Amino acid sequence: MIEFLRNVLNLYRDRSEFFIRLTMEHIYLSFVAIVFIAVIGITIGITIAKYRRLAEPVLSVVNFIYTIPSIALFGILVAITGIGNRSALIALVVYGMLPMIRNTYVAISEIDDLIIESAIGMGTTGKQLLLRIQLPLALPVIIAGFRIMVVMTIALGGIASFIGAGGLGVAIWRGITTSFPEMTVAGSLLVALLAIVVDLVLGILEKIARKKVLGTVKS
Amino acid sequence: MNVLTFTDVSKSYDNQVRVIDRLSFSIEKGEFITLIGPSGCGKTTLLKMINGLIPFDEGVISVKDRSLADWDLIKLRREIGYVIQQIGLFPHMTIEKNIGYVLSLLGRDLGEQKEKAKELIKLVGLDADYLTRYPRELSGGQKQRVGVARALAADPDIILMDEPFGAVDDITRKVLQDEMKALHKKLQKTIVFVTHDIEEAIKLGTRIVLMDRGRIIQAGTKEEMLFAPTTEFTKRFLGSKSFNAYLGQLPIEDVYRPYEATVTKIPQDNETINLTDTAMEGIRKMIKEDLQSLVVINEEDKAVGEFQLQDIQQKIQL
Numbered sequence: 229m230i231e232f233l234r235n236v237l238n239l240y241r242d243r244s245e246f247f248i249r250l251t252m253e254h255i256y257l258s259f260v261a262i263v264f265i266a267v268i269g270i271t272i273g274i275t276i277a278k279y280r281r282l283a284e285p286v287l288s289v290v291n292f293i294y295t296i297p298s299i300a301l302f303g304i305l306v307a308i309t310g311i312g313n314r315s316a317l318i319a320l321v322v323y324g325m326l327p328m329i330r331n332t333y334v335a336i337s338e339i340d341d342l343i344i345e346s347a348i349g350m351g352t353t354g355k356q357l358l359l360r361i362q363l364p365l366a367l368p369v370i371i372a373g374f375r376i377m378v379v380m381t382i383a384l385g386g387i388a389s390f391i392g393a394g395g396l397g398v399a400i401w402r403g404i405t406t407s408f409p410e411m412t413v414a415g416s417l418l419v420a421l422l423a424i425v426v427d428l429v430l431g432i433l434e435k436i437a438r439k440k441v442l443g444t445v446k447s
Numbered sequence: 448m449n450v451l452t453f454t455d456v457s458k459s460y461d462n463q464v465r466v467i468d469r470l471s472f473s474i475e476k477g478e479f480i481t482l483i484g485p486s487g488c489g490k491t492t493l494l495k496m497i498n499g500l501i502p503f504d505e506g507v508i509s510v511k512d513r514s515l516a517d518w519d520l521i522k523l524r525r526e527i528g529y530v531i532q533q534i535g536l537f538p539h540m541t542i543e544k545n546i547g548y549v550l551s552l553l554g555r556d557l558g559e560q561k562e563k564a565k566e567l568i569k570l571v572g573l574d575a576d577y578l579t580r581y582p583r584e585l586s587g588g589q590k591q592r593v594g595v596a597r598a599l600a601a602d603p604d605i606i607l608m609d610e611p612f613g614a615v616d617d618i619t620r621k622v623l624q625d626e627m628k629a630l631h632k633k634l635q636k637t638i639v640f641v642t643h644d645i646e647e648a649i650k651l652g653t654r655i656v657l658m659d660r661g662r663i664i665q666a667g668t669k670e671e672m673l674f675a676p677t678t679e680f681t682k683r684f685l686g687s688k689s690f691n692a693y694l695g696q697l698p699i700e701d702v703y704r705p706y707e708a709t710v711t712k713i714p715q716d717n718e719t720i721n722l723t724d725t726a727m728e729g730i731r732k733m734i735k736e737d738l739q740s741l742v743v744i745n746e747e748d749k750a751v752g753e754f755q756l757q758d759i760q761q762k763i764q765l
Contacts, residue, residue: 346535
């Protein structure tokens with residue numbers, strides 16, 4: 229066991245350039261996917277919170293997509309958009325939608341009606357309501373959704389290499405195909421490390437937002 | 448001058464029963480209107496029609512001599528103060544931001560918002576220290592005061608209040624009512640105040656509007672409502688509680704008989720009562736001491752007149 233871990237560490241040292249490149253690729257791929265998911269997901273979430281009739285059908289579709297096994301989805305996408313980063317990106321974006329849309333929707337629709345009513349009663353326009361009242365109040369829950377989505381995307385990014393995308397999945401995939409378990413573990417550990425670090429940072433952000441919304445206690 | 452007029456206003460949900468039924472009424476500048484009635488009578492609906500939160504089907508509502516249809520609703524709402532129960536404060540904003548909210552919507556600069564918040568928090572009887580706090584750090588009564596301050600920020604002529612003191616304890620409510628009454632006297636705003644508490648309605652309103660099933664059953668001064676009810680419903684709804692409330696808010700100042708000339712000496716063996724005390728207080732003293740009359744004294748302890756039970760009678764003779 230110790231021997232194995234030492235081999236993994238040696239691998240990091242010997243092939244540091246290779247791992248740094250893969251990590252950067254992985255961050256880049258995840259980052260692009262996360263930006264897409266956040267923008268599209270929050271927009272859809274806000275839209276269905278405003279037009280409640282749309283909420284159920286939209287959430288059902290997103291839920292359904294979420295239940296498709298990732299390997300199956302990759303297979304389908306390869307047939308449509310081919311092999312490479314583009315297919316991987318589409319798959320990541322599609323999967324990440326659920327937590328983002330659902331949390332945005334729930335966060336906005338659970339704001340107390342009386343708060344909304346008093347805001348409107350004082351002459352708040354629709355845009356002001358969204359920017360000054362709804363989004364700030366929904367922020368902690370939206371960030372919580374964002375956090376889940378980011379961790380999920382980074383993890384799922386590891387599988388994206390199966391359809392020819394870059395990232396740490398390349399190391400995992402290579403380890404598997406060449407019976408080189410150290411390589412697989414080395415790649416996996418980096419994926420996990422990346423996810424944990426990002427999760428910790430976002431956790432702090434969420435805490436700050438929560439404190440801000442719930443009101444800080446003056447010392 | 449009428450600041451608010453309702454002309455044949457009707458409203459129904461899904462073409463069913465009318466929640467507001469061909470209602471006509473007008474409110475003059477500076478009035479403190481209390482809207483009361485059993486739940487479901489349409490009082491809150493009527494209030495929310497004034498600032499366009501609830502649309503109506505027929506008739507005309509005019510605010511400051513302009514039909515609601517001709518108003519830009521956003522602009523109108525910024526010119527009308529709106530107070531609901533404490534929960535209506537924005538939890539993510541400090542008290543200062545809450546009070547300055549309408550000013551911020553109007554695009555006034557930060558300095559003015561801060562200045563106004565400081566001025567208003569004092570007006571509603573809170574320390575300026577509270578400005579940097581958040582609503583959750585305040586008690587129910589304090590939140591309610593902030594709610595009133597927030598409604599006053601843009602200096603509106605009209606203030607709408609929807610059961611604002613419903614969620615605070617009895618003692619705090621009494622204090623808030625006294626403050627609200629004093630504030631109305633001082634600022635002379637037109638206030639429309641919805642309540643289901645008959646004592647509150649009697650205590651605060653310069654005119655009381657009793658509603659049932661979307662119609663106004665009777666509207667009038669406290670005296671008219673109590674001593675000249677036009678319907679059995681008014682009589683029943685107001686009950687004996689309201690008579691207590693009436694005596695409990697009636698200042699001696701309004702009913703006593705002043706001396707013809709200035710009398711400087713106080714009759715030694717007579718009990719006295721202050722101008723600012725209530726008739727209820729006077730009656731209790733008379734019963735307790737077995738007296739027919741009390742000497743009324745002013746803030747400087749000078750005797751200025753006399754108070755007897757008959758004086759109340761004269762006040763309520765309509």
